[in-house]
Amino acid sequence: MTPDILYFDNAATSCPKPPETLRAMRRFMEAGGGSPGRSGHRLSIAAARVIFAAREALAGLFGVDDPLRIVLTKNATEALNIAAAGLLPGDHVITSGMEHNSVMRPLRALEAAGVALTVVSCSAAGELDPDDVRAAIRTETKAIFLTHASNVTGTIMPVAEVGRIARDHGILFCVDAAQTAGALPIDVGPMGIDLLAFTGHKSLFGPQGTGGLYIREGLEEGIAPLMRGGTGSRSEFEEQPAFMPDRYESGTPNTVGIAGLAAGAGFVAEKGVDAIRRREEALTEQFLAGLRDLDGVTVYGPKAASRQMPVVSFRIVGLDPAEAALKLDERFGILSRPGLHCAPAAHRTIGTAPTGTLRFSFGYFNTEAEIRTAVEAVGRLRAR
Amino acid sequence: MTPEETYGVLLFQSVSYAIKAEKILLAAGLPHKLIPVPRHISSDCGVCLRFPSGLEERILRALEGQVEIDAVHPLK
Structure with missing residues (x-):
């Protein structure tokens, strides 16, 4: 990589x-x-x-x-x-x-x-x-x-x-x-x-x-x-x-x-699956906590690391998810996925169809430093 | 393989079963070898498990209830 x-x-x-x-x-x-x-x-x-x-x-x-x-x-x-x-x-x-x-x-x-x-x-x-x-x-x-x-x-x-x-x-x-x-x-x-x-x-x-x-x-x-x-x-x-x-x-x-x-x-x-889970849960909690402090960001889902996988869907107010994903890639080298994620039913359920959301999904190899950078980048993308 | 030693073969439904049997026999320390199924035994294209005839009883006991065996044949 x-x-x-x-x-x-x-x-x-x-x-x-x-x-x-x-x-x-x-x-x-x-x-x-x-x-x-x-x-x-x-x-x-x-x-x-x-x-x-x-x-x-x-x-x-x-x-x-x-x-x-x-x-x-x-x-x-x-x-x-x-x-x-x-x-x-x-x-x-x-x-x-x-x-x-x-x-x-x-x-x-x-x-x-x-x-x-x-x-x-x-x-x-x-x-x-x-x-x-x-x-x-x-x-x-x-x-x-x-x-x-x-x-x-x-x-x-x-x-x-x-x-x-x-x-x-x-x-x-x-x-x-x-x-x-x-x-x-x-x-x-x-x-x-x-x-x-x-x-x-x-x-x-x-x-x-x-x-x-x-x-x-x-x-x-x-x-x-x-x-x-x-x-x-x-x-x-x-x-x-x-x-x-x-x-x-x-x-x-x-x-x-x-x-x-x-x-x-x-x-x-x-x-060990338990150890992997603990690590991914901690990264998710760190990211959710970071987004909580940002105005102009709407998070979807349980918003509780213990009740979700390291997958976080959100929107930056006033910014189309696809546009946000492109800016994150170009400006910060952050690779995420915008849109409907092949799950239109899920987006209808959470009220985000047809535009969808921006999705960050973390893994075992991500680090606390990367999550900090992620939160900063989202913060900087908000409407000025 | 000494000339006087005789062998038998176990036939399985598929190679997955043969590999499963191999693992069990390896763990049990029972000598065996996976070989192509001899033409005179079956027209199938898979593998079978060859074993020294004297070990037949111990080998069958080791695999009992763990791997389904299709047939046991002496190897000529």
Whole structure:
């Protein structure tokens, strides 16, 4: 990363990655970069070991006993689309008003195909009342799709409470952990999570093009794969294997990326998710406190570091978010993200559609000094 | 591989299972090797796990309940 930039767009992709990630990818390619599961020679087996190591590291982070319950995908969006394929016309599905389009668009498409959809409203801070989810349940409710935390306001959702409600009613619970995997503790059993979609390139410190889906045992029977093709297994049959994870992993995988993801997940495990969370919470608190002292800045979301991810949405009065982002980049080398953040529902909920907000999202590698600079820069951008 | 030593192979549904078995056997200190599936055993293109025949019982016990095994074959 160039030294003259301040990177505050970690909710889009984390930057920088730890050196472990880059080393693992380089090592894999330099060693020959075999195709996993497609042959029995040493490079092929080495590649299969890399992929298994990634599944193990991820399973370990999420409290999953069997690494083969982790399907590797190209991103969280693919994972969410696989999960959504378990919904059939006549089913009812519940989601929240804070979802990203990676949840909303597959569900809207299913709605057009005959799946009933309820979008439970959230507060202006993006907070969800679990009782509102309970009230939305019908006899034909098949699943609840919920983000673990909003990518717009950082608001952390009451996942364990909703998981309990889902379990009590025999409803599937799918969690979008794009913003939280690696940055907030996740334990699928106690949290009642049946399907966990995650991305590899944010707080798991892998490269882009990696992600995955945890599928609880037995659920794969009811979820059709998005793609079918070569898996390196059961090659004598022309039908897709029914077993995990091959059912959902057709075609040669992104093994070099997965090597990086395994190393990134290993980095997270070594630092500890709790320690990472503490650090990011402190940085968020510092930034929120700094903005609180500035007139002419409106902050959205919980405005409490303990109830949000290191994602802060705000507006500078009289300044368009896109214009503010450009000025921050040009004048201060600060990289942020303005607009709707692929989550129009969330912006409607917090009252910032259609213009959106300016979003700063911090990561483990940001420093207190950088946050101070960030607050100063925002202060200087205000109308004079 | 001494000439008089005989081997068996374990077949799995997919390479993921073979790698999982390998990790368990490594941890248990039981000798084994992942090799391509011999043509006379299966037309599949994957790998299988070769082991000294004398260890079959111990190996199967180590994997029991942890890795689903498709078949066990003597290796000629």
